[in-house]
Amino acid sequence: MLRIAGGGVVGTLAGCTSLQPRAGPGYDDGSAPNAPPGRPDREYRLRTTPGTADVGGGGAYRTWLYNDQFPGPELRALEGERLRVTVTNGLSEGTTVHWHGIPLPNPMDGVPDVTQPAIEPDRSFEYEYQVPVSGTYFYHSHVGLQPDRGLYGPLIVEEREPHVDYDREYTLMLDDYLPDAPRPTPGGGGMGGHGGMNDPDRPEYTGLLLNGRRPSAPPIFDVRESERVRLRFVNASSATTFGVRIGGHPLSITHADGQPVEPVTVDAFEFGSGERYDAIVTADDPGTWEIQAVAIDGTERPARGILRYDTADGPPVPPERPGTVLGYEDLRSTRSLDRFSGSPDRTFDLSLSGNMMGSGAWLIDGQAYPRADPLPISEGEHVRVRLTNRSPMLHPMHLHGHFFRVGDALKDTVVVPARMGTVTFDFVADNPGDWLFHCHNLYHLEAGMARVFEYR
Ligand code: C2O
Numbered sequence: 001m002l003r004i005a006g007g008g009v010v011g012t013l014a015g016c017t018s019l020q021p022r023a024g025p026g027y028d029d030g031s032a033p034n035a036p037p038g039r040p041d042r043e044y045r046l047r048t049t050p051g052t053a054d055v056g057g058g059g060a061y062r063t064w065l066y067n068d069q070f071p072g073p074e075l076r077a078l079e080g081e082r083l084r085v086t087v088t089n090g091l092s093e094g095t096t097v098h099w100h101g102i103p104l105p106n107p108m109d110g111v112p113d114v115t116q117p118a119i120e121p122d123r124s125f126e127y128e129y130q131v132p133v134s135g136t137y138f139y140h141s142h143v144g145l146q147p148d149r150g151l152y153g154p155l156i157v158e159e160r161e162p163h164v165d166y167d168r169e170y171t172l173m174l175d176d177y178l179p180d181a182p183r184p185t186p187g188g189g190g191m192g193g194h195g196g197m198n199d200p201d202r203p204e205y206t207g208l209l210l211n212g213r214r215p216s217a218p219p220i221f222d223v224r225e226s227e228r229v230r231l232r233f234v235n236a237s238s239a240t241t242f243g244v245r246i247g248g249h250p251l252s253i254t255h256a257d258g259q260p261v262e263p264v265t266v267d268a269f270e271f272g273s274g275e276r277y278d279a280i281v282t283a284d285d286p287g288t289w290e291i292q293a294v295a296i297d298g299t300e301r302p303a304r305g306i307l308r309y310d311t312a313d314g315p316p317v318p319p320e321r322p323g324t325v326l327g328y329e330d331l332r333s334t335r336s337l338d339r340f341s342g343s344p345d346r347t348f349d350l351s352l353s354g355n356m357m358g359s360g361a362w363l364i365d366g367q368a369y370p371r372a373d374p375l376p377i378s379e380g381e382h383v384r385v386r387l388t389n390r391s392p393m394l395h396p397m398h399l400h401g402h403f404f405r406v407g408d409a410l411k412d413t414v415v416v417p418a419r420m421g422t423v424t425f426d427f428v429a430d431n432p433g434d435w436l437f438h439c440h441n442l443y444h445l446e447a448g449m450a451r452v453f454e455y456r
């Protein structure tokens with residue numbers, strides 16, 4: 001049993017809370033950062049500890065885990081429900097949990113030194129919030145290079161009324177993995193770089209994983225003929241852009257970063273660290289088929305999974321090479337984008353660049369976080385952000401606490417293409433607080449590619 005704020009004792013299910021009044025979420029010494037009313041509909045516990053990740057095929061490595069599982073356990077809630085997650089830190093250093101993509105109250109956002117101090121070893125913190133929007137999300141540590149350990153897991157918020165029909169669903173988490181403690185890379189594009197496609201700041205990964213499994217021991221996704229199968233893809237990697245396709249089956253993309261879009265059929269999609277796509281696959285071609293995720297910026301063997309019909313045997317058939325690839329311009333939100341129309345109240349023009357010669361920093365508009373100016377905004381404003389990438393690597397840029405409009409879609413993470421690639425996005429400042437905006441490549445983030453949007 002865990003001691004929690006207010007001296008109560010929690011069970012594993014909602015309704016098991018003691019009758020004592022509670023101090024609300026926060027640290028276990030009762031120093032609650034905020035205290036939303038109501039009792040949780042779903043209650044979970046996560047405990048971080050060192051542990052062994054079994055990646056299949058005889059491969060195992062020592063890393064850090066949630067609840068001794070890799071990836072961490074799948075947390076689920078229904079849209080509108082109140083979620084409480086008590087995190088206990090069994091590591092030798094501080095940690096936090098960030099709920100990537102969820103527009104939650106700022107004190108629950110899990111960013112050390114911005115929204116909370118890190119949870120010290122042997123201490124707990126209660127995250128509690130109402131989940132306002134359905135979608136495919138994930139949670140991960142937001143301390144240093146910890147996310148490049150095993151500290152991530154899926155967070156699925158179910159729709160009350162999905163805009164598409166499906167018969168079953170699976171979550172597919174893609175990752176890159178290291179056998180040892182992650183270390184900072186040179187930064188700033190690397191000293192001298194190789195000038196090629198590969199990012200010199202990307203660690204030498206041991207391999208790529210799908211749901212924590214190496215390509216030699218792929219996870220199997222069972223289907224039956226004529227089923228519609230919803231696949232929730234999460235790029236949980238620290239520094240890998242994946243290209244995803246499935247043998248014999250086109251993908252009907254139904255959600256981008258968890259938000260519903262008009263279904264669009266493609267043969268493949270690419271996504272950067274932190275992005276998610278949901279795809280529906282119609283099981284109309286019995287057999288055993290390979291799900292393949294290639295590292296666009298690396299040379300590791302592709303991550304693999306198997307789509308297997310109940311009637312099938314035989315080796316998996318890999319996808320064919322050419323085909324249509326999803327672009328952001330193909331995404332059309334099913335939700336009204338009216339609040340983002342008209343001219344913005346405030347515009348930020350920001351460059352993304354590396355400091356190749358000097359400090360090895362990665363910069364947003366010439367500054368390296370944390371020695372960087374906050375970006376001031378005011379509640380109610382329509383904010384436009386124009387990004388220009390002056391570096392030879394792409395950057396998956398993630399905004400905390402808000403969805404933004406990019407093209408005709410709502411997203412929370414967007415890839416800015418390399419070499420003068422540009423992206424413009426708009427958001428409404430409707431969630432007061434200090435919100436991190438950063439490159440989701442962990443090594444770029446660590447080398448300074450972040451800013452804080454600060455409500456004034
Ligand atoms: Cu998943 Cu600050 O990010």
Ligand code: CU
Nearest residue numbers: 395439441444
């Ligand atoms: Cu980056």
